[in-house]
């Protein structure tokens with residue numbers, strides 16, 4: 001990770017942690033589970049993309065802060081649930097034991113639920129901030145509700161789970177990638193644009209940029225699952241094979257997968273360059289995602 005990105009991750013973590021709840025009561029274990037999973041050190045790709053898209057369109061206010069925390073909470077909830085015995089049944093994530101190993105399956109389910117719900121509790125605090133534009137916050141909230149839901153991340157996960165062990169087509173894999181992984185990346189960037197008050201035509205271009213990043217990101221995830229190590233990834237490798245999942249690699253082979261990561265990333269860069277706004281950091285961040293090793 002380059003120094004600029006490292007500094008950004010550290011700044012974002014300070015913001016995210018400031019929104020975590022403090023637990024002193026009977027239900028303290030849920031606060032502990034939220035804390036444990038949120039502080040396990042993910043790459044913070046989604047909040048970074050959100051913040052940099054916000055800056056791309058000239059955003060400078062702290063209205064973005066609760067949304068940075070909310071998107072990472074929703075992402076973390078999805079990982080907790082994805083690791084459960086009923087789904088991928090993984091013991092490690094972000095270099096630590098998964099939530100269900102540490103807190104038990106019951107508490108891991110509840111911690112995921114809690115993070116999803118708390119994400120909205122946090123995001124709605126944006127209305128209380130000075131200078132908050134209620135229409136922009138309302139639009140961002142709708143994106144936050146819709147993209148991770150049944151037409152987005154959960155929808156993609158449902159098809160992924162239903163088709164586990166089955167022969168699947170390229171079209172079905174594309175559908176799963178676009179929803180399961182792409183939708184949250186779309187939410188991140190679209191919210192950044194909406195909160196900065198970007199015109200609708202630019203919000204649409206941002207959505208296209210995010211779609212391409214989402215595809216590149218998930219294909220790279222499939223590549224790393226067969227080429228990396230548990231030490232670097234912080235989660236088990238060959239997880240897809242263990243779970244009888246058809247992946248980009250099993251369908252297309254590793255060479256084509258690498259070419260397609262380049263293809264989707266260049267499409268994202270071309271689209272970003274077509275805007276009359278510039279943010280070199282965002283451009284660099286997208287390029288760094290192509291060559292990411294974890």
Ligand code: GRG
Nearest residue numbers: 042043044045078081082153154157180181221
């Ligand atoms: C509601 C039972 C129930 C399950 C929902 C929706 C869902 C579970 C899971 C989402 C699907 C998922 C895990 C998609 C994979 C996307 C992906 C590549 C995740 C890894 O993201 P990174 O690499 O992770 O950004 P870090 O740890 O760096 O944040």
